[in-house]
Amino acid sequence: MPLLVMKFGGTSVATLDRIRRAAKRVGREVANGYDVIVIVSAMAGKTNELVGWVEETSKLYDAREYDAVVSSGEQVTAGLMALTLQEMDVPARSWQGWQVPLQTTNAHASARIEDIGTEAINAKFAEGMRVAVVAGFQGISPENRVTTLGRGGSDTTAVAFAAAFGAERCDIYTDVDGVYTTDPRITAKARKLDKIAFEEMLELASLGAKVLQTRSVELAMRYKVKLRVLSSFEDTDQDGTAGTLVCDEEDIMESNVVAGVAYSRDEAKMTLLSVADRPGIAAAIFGPLSEAGVNVDMIVQNISEDGRTDMTFSLPTNQVERAKAAMTAVKDSGDVNYAELVTDEDVAKVSVVGIGMRSHAGVAAQMFQALRDEGINIKVITTSEIKISVLIDRKYMELAVQALHDAFGLEKAA
Amino acid sequence: MPLLVMKFGGTSVATLDRIRRAAKRVGREVANGYDVIVIVSAMAGKTNELVGWVEETSKLYDAREYDAVVSSGEQVTAGLMALTLQEMDVPARSWQGWQVPLQTTNAHASARIEDIGTEAINAKFAEGMRVAVVAGFQGISPENRVTTLGRGGSDTTAVAFAAAFGAERCDIYTDVDGVYTTDPRITAKARKLDKIAFEEMLELASLGAKVLQTRSVELAMRYKVKLRVLSSFEDTDQDGTAGTLVCDEEDIMESNVVAGVAYSRDEAKMTLLSVADRPGIAAAIFGPLSEAGVNVDMIVQNISEDGRTDMTFSLPTNQVERAKAAMTAVKDSGDVNYAELVTDEDVAKVSVVGIGMRSHAGVAAQMFQALRDEGINIKVITTSEIKISVLIDRKYMELAVQALHDAFGLEKAA
Numbered sequence: 001m002p003l004l005v006m007k008f009g010g011t012s013v014a015t016l017d018r019i020r021r022a023a024k025r026v027g028r029e030v031a032n033g034y035d036v037i038v039i040v041s042a043m044a045g046k047t048n049e050l051v052g053w054v055e056e057t058s059k060l061y062d063a064r065e066y067d068a069v070v071s072s073g074e075q076v077t078a079g080l081m082a083l084t085l086q087e088m089d090v091p092a093r094s095w096q097g098w099q100v101p102l103q104t105t106n107a108h109a110s111a112r113i114e115d116i117g118t119e120a121i122n123a124k125f126a127e128g129m130r131v132a133v134v135a136g137f138q139g140i141s142p143e144n145r146v147t148t149l150g151r152g153g154s155d156t157t158a159v160a161f162a163a164a165f166g167a168e169r170c171d172i173y174t175d176v177d178g179v180y181t182t183d184p185r186i187t188a189k190a191r192k193l194d195k196i197a198f199e200e201m202l203e204l205a206s207l208g209a210k211v212l213q214t215r216s217v218e219l220a221m222r223y224k225v226k227l228r229v230l231s232s233f234e235d236t237d238q239d240g241t242a243g244t245l246v247c248d249e250e251d252i253m254e255s256n257v258v259a260g261v262a263y264s265r266d267e268a269k270m271t272l273l274s275v276a277d278r279p280g281i282a283a284a285i286f287g288p289l290s291e292a293g294v295n296v297d298m299i300v301q302n303i304s305e306d307g308r309t310d311m312t313f314s315l316p317t318n319q320v321e322r323a324k325a326a327m328t329a330v331k332d333s334g335d336v337n338y339a340e341l342v343t344d345e346d347v348a349k350v351s352v353v354g355i356g357m358r359s360h361a362g363v364a365a366q367m368f369q370a371l372r373d374e375g376i377n378i379k380v381i382t383t384s385e386i387k388i389s390v391l392i393d394r395k396y397m398e399l400a401v402q403a404l405h406d407a408f409g410l411e412k413a414a
Numbered sequence: 415m416p417l418l419v420m421k422f423g424g425t426s427v428a429t430l431d432r433i434r435r436a437a438k439r440v441g442r443e444v445a446n447g448y449d450v451i452v453i454v455s456a457m458a459g460k461t462n463e464l465v466g467w468v469e470e471t472s473k474l475y476d477a478r479e480y481d482a483v484v485s486s487g488e489q490v491t492a493g494l495m496a497l498t499l500q501e502m503d504v505p506a507r508s509w510q511g512w513q514v515p516l517q518t519t520n521a522h523a524s525a526r527i528e529d530i531g532t533e534a535i536n537a538k539f540a541e542g543m544r545v546a547v548v549a550g551f552q553g554i555s556p557e558n559r560v561t562t563l564g565r566g567g568s569d570t571t572a573v574a575f576a577a578a579f580g581a582e583r584c585d586i587y588t589d590v591d592g593v594y595t596t597d598p599r600i601t602a603k604a605r606k607l608d609k610i611a612f613e614e615m616l617e618l619a620s621l622g623a624k625v626l627q628t629r630s631v632e633l634a635m636r637y638k639v640k641l642r643v644l645s646s647f648e649d650t651d652q653d654g655t656a657g658t659l660v661c662d663e664e665d666i667m668e669s670n671v672v673a674g675v676a677y678s679r680d681e682a683k684m685t686l687l688s689v690a691d692r693p694g695i696a697a698a699i700f701g702p703l704s705e706a707g708v709n710v711d712m713i714v715q716n717i718s719e720d721g722r723t724d725m726t727f728s729l730p731t732n733q734v735e736r737a738k739a740a741m742t743a744v745k746d747s748g749d750v751n752y753a754e755l756v757t758d759e760d761v762a763k764v765s766v767v768g769i770g771m772r773s774h775a776g777v778a779a780q781m782f783q784a785l786r787d788e789g790i791n792i793k794v795i796t797t798s799e800i801k802i803s804v805l806i807d808r809k810y811m812e813l814a815v816q817a818l819h820d821a822f823g824l825e826k827a828a
Contacts, residue, residue, distance in 0.1 A: 053490075061497055069494060072489045079483035086472060
């Protein structure tokens, strides 16, 4: 029988009523002739409550115990979902990560999936079970302990199951009805995309469009899993085309050069003024930052004058203190000689993303022009094959997003 | 190293503060040189919440899914307890039932323990772990699914661990400070017992003294596990003698003939008037009652007159409707011919329990005299080797308990 994977996030299973609503969707796909693997999150709020208890108990907690505690939320939802389906006369049963088994690395609290056993679940499908309800976000380590995959890990669980079981599609039910050209709270012209390429989704996900966990998109791209994002609160999916399909770029006939405009508010900029410019200076700066757990994003090095240069980089706001400490340490140890460390916490990042850029020159110029027309100064620029990001003053962020959305004509489909 | 099992019930781990308090007790035993296996219940109220969700989802729920949902509460407490101990620098880790493994039968929601694997936990003790925190109440079935042992099953888990690991003692921490000669709410003369024999505790437990799950006492008796019941809310256990020790009768030097007076309020009495008395009539009545799930306790058959007799039995109040239906059915089918079915729901059971009865004649006579002195009419009597129970009007229950407590001098130790 053809197989679907359906994933329901925390808000979609927040109450027994919502679980019933989700179960009805599953029942419809079963009636359509699909076997279904349902991946569930914990009821909304549950994981936060459990994490709160762990953190209150122990500041530097043992991640193995964190995982043992926090994974319990999904287990509850999985059992309740299976019971709800059974009440609807749909043959279903629940599985915890270790029962599948979903094998992971030992990296507790952010484990990676190594392997998914398909035998046990397929044997039950062969016996007539129509729905396997699997607790998302969790697996089992080589040491036989429960692991979790990091926040949002249920998306990754869903895609991994779709890949392992060769599912026709992986549907991610969430509280938004798809992926938009930009955040609809910033411009009413934002338009829902029917399709988006994996590469674009990946850039958008890592840029802060919190619809899908980045790793789930990577995994879907690698294993060519058709991934659909749709709302569990709307009843419009009679023909299987609701939401946004994340797919191979070959599956998208026509698209705009730019698919979307993303932003990230929590950015900071640091500059080391008058650094002695010598071979290995970048390593001497960014090595210690990486060791201190600072995620440096954009880097700009000024032209060297008299053997000295300025080095600027961006980082998440909440890592500024750690970065300062690391930079003070390398100065004190004599590894890096700089005159001054300047921090600007009032910046934001705005990016345009689109696979069409590969074949279209002039996107960067068009972007810079649009920002200049609004009088917005660009502080740092980085580019990739399908993305251009700029760091600007935070107060201009909304304005920049609106201007770029207009400039690239995103309110209209290609 | 010598080993202790310490079990903490739901009220003893109801909040993070109480978990800390319980962990301190564990830490003291570790400091005393013990390795410890801690068995934890779910935080008070949690299991009820989970059971409520299951019952709201599905009236005739699949017990396998019930177990998957309901077992999650203990898992949370086990992780939090391990973290708390680690914070106190006590090397500890948590175990779920399937990780131990604690093997059970397939009887979901009331599974029986088949085997406890000691290898994994002992290996960790050998590596320097001092406390294994085990989620109580749960195990794993031959089909690799999570099972639970029935309400109160954490007591049984604790005793089974003490037996499997050859623990020096099994301490059950609860919200009372031991086993009393009777319910202190009924008479202020009730006295805490320092020791009680397994057989006596078994009778008291099954008579409704809700301190320990009956099965845990059976298990302790079979495997000679020294079982101690004590309060987790008092700090009086400096010398290891607080609470009540449940032990072999040989370990009790002196004791009263009667150890305690127990009662059960939720009793009903049914009488089949004028039953045709013939061989097999008892089977024809009590077979169908058993099949209907009615737990018949006391049975009295009157002397037969003219080939007819009256048959009286007691049963829990909430099973009266089921019993009536079963008795109507056997009358309609012609299997049992009786004139009338009379039900009395206003009765209570009062019992005196003591291994001393074995060697002391006259306990029954003394009991009946004490009740007669108070003008209390006895409706039904049953006796065992170490117990005498009577069914009386419920309004006299407290009076009967007080009178018997006085009559047997239970306010004073032997």
